[in-house]
Amino acid sequence: MKLVDIESVEPGQNLGRTIFSANGTVLLSAGVQLTVFMISTLKRLGVTMVYIDDPLFRDLPVEDVLSEATKRAVIQQMSESFEALRSGKTFNTKAISMTVDQLLDDVLQNQNVLIQLSDIRTEDNAMYIHAMNVCMMSTLVGLNMGLNMIQLKELAIGALLHDIGKINAPEQEEGRYHHAWRGFELLKMKREYSLLSAHVAFQHHECVDGSGKPRGLAGAEIHLYAKIVAVANTYDNLLSDLSEGRRLLPHEALERLHAMSGTALDRDVLIEFMRIVSVYPNGISVRLSNRQTGVVVGQHRGLPGRPVVRVIDKSGDEAVGVKEIDLAQMTTIFIESVLL
Numbered sequence: 020m021k022l023v024d025i026e027s028v029e030p031g032q033n034l035g036r037t038i039f040s041a042n043g044t045v046l047l048s049a050g051v052q053l054t055v056f057m058i059s060t061l062k063r064l065g066v067t068m069v070y071i072d073d074p075l076f077r078d079l080p081v082e083d084v085l086s087e088a089t090k091r092a093v094i095q096q097m098s099e100s101f102e103a104l105r106s107g108k109t110f111n112t113k114a115i116s117m118t119v120d121q122l123l124d125d126v127l128q129n130q131n132v133l134i135q136l137s138d139i140r141t142e143d144n145a146m147y148i149h150a151m152n153v154c155m156m157s158t159l160v161g162l163n164m165g166l167n168m169i170q171l172k173e174l175a176i177g178a179l180l181h182d183i184g185k186i187n188a189p190e191q192e193e194g195r196y197h198h199a200w201r202g203f204e205l206l207k208m209k210r211e212y213s214l215l216s217a218h219v220a221f222q223h224h225e226c227v228d229g230s231g232k233p234r235g236l237a238g239a240e241i242h243l244y245a246k247i248v249a250v251a252n253t254y255d256n257l258l259s260d261l262s263e264g265r266r267l268l269p270h271e272a273l274e275r276l277h278a279m280s281g282t283a284l285d286r287d288v289l290i291e292f293m294r295i296v297s298v299y300p301n302g303i304s305v306r307l308s309n310r311q312t313g314v315v316v317g318q319h320r321g322l323p324g325r326p327v328v329r330v331i332d333k334s335g336d337e338a339v340g341v342k343e344i345d346l347a348q349m350t351t352i353f354i355e356s357v358l359l
Contacts, residue, residue: 020070020079021314022137022302024359025062028069030055035070035302037087041143043095065142067266068359070302075331075341079301079316083137084129084155089121090138093154097147097179104186112211119154119175123168126158133318134159135300136269140259146182149255154179156251159295160288161244174244176212177219181248184220197233199224215244223248226283246285250276250292253284268357270298270324298324304358307344312358319347328354 020035032053038061040046047057050072061069085093096118100110134156140148157178161171184202192198202220206212222236222245229237241249257272267275273296280286299305299315305328306312317327325346332340346352 020302021073023071033072035072038139042098043091082132084132085125089125092118093151094147097150112209133297135297150179152255153251157247160247160291163291173213173215177216178248181220181223200233218242219244219248227285228282246288250284250288299326305354306356308353308355322347
């Protein structure tokens with residue numbers, strides 16, 4: 020499969036990855052043949068990139084930290100919880116806890132898989148996918164930093180619910196009106212959760228140089244959990260934010276994180292984060308420094324910026340030659356640009 024811009028998708032092509040609706044059900048299943056109506060609907064829902072099935076890349080390994088069942092469970096639980104809050108009710112803390120246990124099980128089983136955030140976002144599911152991604156990335160970082168299972172669950176619950184204060188929040192985000200403060204006030208009342216989980220919501224917008232919100236904490240005043248979630252939250256926001264006219268690609272977002280090291284973001288946490296993220300995800304098209312173009316088909320955990328690239332030589336529409344260039348071995352060749 021290949022990751023392509025929605026504007027280049029044509030009727031008759033097959034979807035490469037499942038797209039979930041806001042309540043966790045399947046909106047479009049992987050393998051479905053796309054129609055003009057489906058493509059138009061995806062555009063209307065705010066989808067900008069999709070994975071397309073390509074016969075030349077059907078053997079491309081699909082490695083995800085979370086299974087489809089876990090993704091559906093997390094998105095559904097977040098939808099139900101946030102809808103309860105919007106209607107003035109409370110959310111089911113036990114159900115959230117059980118969903119986090121399921122997510123942690125997947126993370127522990129797949130901790131050596133590089134993160135490739137491949138789930139397609141729509142305007143309806145974006146908040147829930149964001150929460151899921153931040154939780155998954157945060158727990159992987161926490162695992163690599165030596166947190167035990169009790170600590171990982173505290174971190175995971177705080178990460179999954181870090182934006183809960185945005186529900187029914189006023190437009191003004193200052194002082195006690197800031198969603199981080201509102202989230203803390205809400206979570207600290209949940210006796211089933213550690214107070215440290217509430218502090219994740221409270222501190223995830225604080226910066227290590229003291230320039231963050233809502234209290235301007237700095238350095239050691241910020242809990243490690245919140246420092247971890249701050250990095251994961253910033254990265255996922257850069258991949259989904261359209262404020263600059265387009266969403267950043269992973270390598271661009273990682274460069275932006277580097278620029279924030281020691282100021283907005285904790286340097287030690289950032290080093291660990293860089294080790295778990297794929298710089299060039301499988302399925303993305305790239306141009307190499309030798310002027311060849313290809314698709315990323317493999318990863319190296321120790322060298323996330325040096326993937327395996329499959330180059331297809333064509334004569335017209337026919338493939339006449341296939342070769343794979345392992346950039347970890349071919350050290351004189353590098354990725355020049357990403358093609359969309």
